[in-house]
Amino acid sequence: MKIKIMIKIFDKIGFFLKEVNEFYVHKKCLSKYSQKFFSSFQKTINKVTTTNDWFRIEDLLITFSQWSKNLKKEKLEYWMSKYSITKKKSKKILVIMPGNVPMIGLHDFLCVILSGHKIIIKLSEEDNLLLPFLCDMMIYEKPMFKNKIKFTKNIFHEKFDYVIATGNNNTARYFEYYFRKYPVLLRKSRxxxxxxxxxxxxxxxxxxxxxxxxxxxxxxxxxxxxxxxxxxxxxxxxxxxxxxxxxxxxxxxxxxxxxxxxxxxxxxxxxxxxxxxxxxxxxxxxxxxxxxxxxxxxxxxxxxxxxxxxxxxxxxxxSKNFLDKEIFFGKTQYPKLEDYADEIDTIQFLN
CATH class of the missing domain: 3.40.309 (Aldehyde Dehydrogenase; Chain A, domain 2)
Incomplete structure (x- = not known):
């Protein structure tokens, strides 16, 4: 699938999240496009906030707002223009996602899909509803995505080539041992x-x-x-x-x-x-x-x-005027697409 097509789909997802946020915050009317998905998404939101007491609607709206700003055609194109993604055999990438923040695994998802690979996703029980819904939207727009996205509950039953695993310092020891034979991008506590x-x-x-x-x-x-x-x-x-x-x-x-x-x-x-x-x-x-x-x-x-x-x-x-790589006050939860966790370039790792 061409990267332009994928970016167009992600741009639509960003537009949808923007309208959902504006509906809840400002009671703005939804476009016809967003109306197609909103009723089901609202049920998903309600289920998220009732099954995970850490995720309140205020948290979800911050997440939707942040991603609606990043999932824009011009930002996605600028981000990907820095890389030379060559056509080669697609890899299967196992991504073990955390669940402490809503949709925290979406950035890894973007990196894998836009790099032209297939993704096998192991979700946290804390955050297992929002990303699958967005994936269903993508498949609705382009059924070809169905062959690129898979969710699993048991990683031991899966075959994969690379691993991206995010956890704490305790789980990292397990990941290091179990995935020792694979190229692995491992993130620990920070x-x-x-x-x-x-x-x-x-x-x-x-x-x-x-x-x-x-x-x-x-x-x-x-x-x-x-x-x-x-x-x-x-x-x-x-x-x-x-x-x-x-x-x-x-x-x-x-x-x-x-x-x-x-x-x-x-x-x-x-x-x-x-x-x-x-x-x-x-x-x-x-x-x-x-x-x-x-x-x-x-x-x-x-x-x-x-x-x-x-x-x-x-x-x-x-901080303010203290370090070269400082972040301004109020901006920690609004990273850019090129702001990689642990400063490890995920797309370079995958390619």
């Missing part, structure tokens, strides 16, 4: 940090809270630790977290908050808090849900060395 210098605007601090709390803080692109100068007023951060107050409707998140609040209180551990977020001083990079670690610094150059030393643990670094 987290994200922010560096504040005390000159941030009110809007930037509001945006930082989005980086912290979107998707209940469960993604590797969520900021889990903040580096701050000495004497920084932490309440400047806590005051701006109201932007994500909808998170208090998620009982799983609030259960985590209550748990860590009681643990820290009983053990007389110092912390700052509001009614749904805890800030705790900590050297560690990996924070639990509802808690954000902070660490003081007094030398930016020394801090750069610390960050460089821990770069293999970091997905995003949020």
């Amino acid at each position: 987290t994200s940090i922010a560096v504040l210098q005390g000159t941030e605007t009110e809007e930037e601090l509001i945006s930082l809270n989005r980086d912290i709390l979107t998707y209940s803080g469960r993604g590797c692109r969520n900021v889990g630790k903040i580096f701050i100068p000495y004497n920084y007023n932490l309440h400047l951060i806590l005051k701006k977290s109201f932007i994500s107050e909808y998170i208090t409707k998620n009982y799983k998140y609030t259960d985590n908050y209550k748990y860590y609040l009681s643990i820290y209180t009983m053990n007389k551990i110092s912390f700052q808090k509001n009614h749904f977020l805890i800030l705790k001083e900590e050297k560690n990079f990996y924070n639990p849900i509802s808690v954000v670690y902070y660490e003081f610094y007094n030398d930016l150059n020394q801090l750069k060395k610390t960050i460089l030393k821990n770069k293999n643990n970091l997905q995003c670094i949020v």
Whole structure:
């Protein structure tokens, strides 16, 4: 299948997601194209939010908005123009997808399909409804996709050539052993940090809270630790977290908050808090849900060395005029198509 045809289909998917988001947020009318799929998709959305308590409608709409901006013909063409995809025998690519963030495996899906390969998808039980629906839309538009996409519940029954597997540090050991005979792109646990210098605007601090709390803080692109100068007023951060107050409707998140609040209180551990977020001083990079670690610094150059030393643990670094590869406040959950997880080019790996 020609790449132009595939891009055209993905552009339609992006248009559909844009209209779904606008329907829920602004009550805008749907086009005739979107009306064909909307009723079934709405049922899928309802099922997602009732079967996975981590995924609220607010989370899904953020995902739909982000992907509607990326799945545009001009952006897809620009992205793929950087590669020389030669016609050769199609490989079967096994992709083991995580489920901590809605449709988090869609980028790997795009990479495999646009590279001309066949994909075998092992979904997480946490996120096993949205991507299959979009695949059904693609097959409706172009039945040829049916021969390129397969979902599996048992990877031991499948034959494949390459593997892309995303998990945590524990599952990575299993993946490394089981897939040792295959070319494998393996992603382990990562987290994200922010560096504040005390000159941030009110809007930037509001945006930082989005980086912290979107998707209940469960993604590797969520900021889990903040580096701050000495004497920084932490309440400047806590005051701006109201932007994500909808998170208090998620009982799983609030259960985590209550748990860590009681643990820290009983053990007389110092912390700052509001009614749904805890800030705790900590050297560690990996924070639990509802808690954000902070660490003081007094030398930016020394801090750069610390960050460089821990770069293999970091997905995003949020800051302003601090590092070359920094991400602006509020942008961690809106990666571009060319922003690869762990900075490993998936398309180059596949080709």
